Amino acid sequence: MKSVQDALYNWLTIHIVAKARPHDAAARDTASFFRAILENDFGVTAVDAVKDETNGQYIVEYVRGGETRAACFPLELAEAMWRQIEAEPEKYG
Template sequence: MQLKDALFNWLQIQVVWDKRPSDRSAKETVHFFEEMLREDHQVTIVEKKAEGDNYLITYEQAGEPSQIAFPRDQADKLLNDIINEPKYNQSFGD
């Protein structure tokens, strides 16, 4: 998986976990992508923040700092799809 795709996938599921902190599947998937980023790309996430219409991810790759931005509407799509699907829209204490 390309670095940009792995970062975007991590971001999407991190957004879900942020809104649904007791969602065990989201937590496990976040950890899966973090492990993939570390092992396959030598990347550690430093920070994720909303900035205007984007999410800005600050990360280090092999010790070098870098940033990438993704549109918020695209990154929030997974969360919105989960919220709008009754079979997945269970109460997670949110």
């Protein structure tokens, strides 16, 4: 990953899938993989996402360098992978 923003986005998209599909071990494992990238490559020690439907975005709060920070991602973009999986589950086993 080139930036913490990219890593946060990748984590968020699969985090959404993993939360919506708790039985999906691959989604959980992939979310853990991106969480490890955030920790190991970017020094992120905590990360969480909140859906803000009023403003049409996800707010990802994270701690980096002892500082709490936030990044915002449009709902439509962040949920695209989950919506695709739900629309065509046979493609995603």
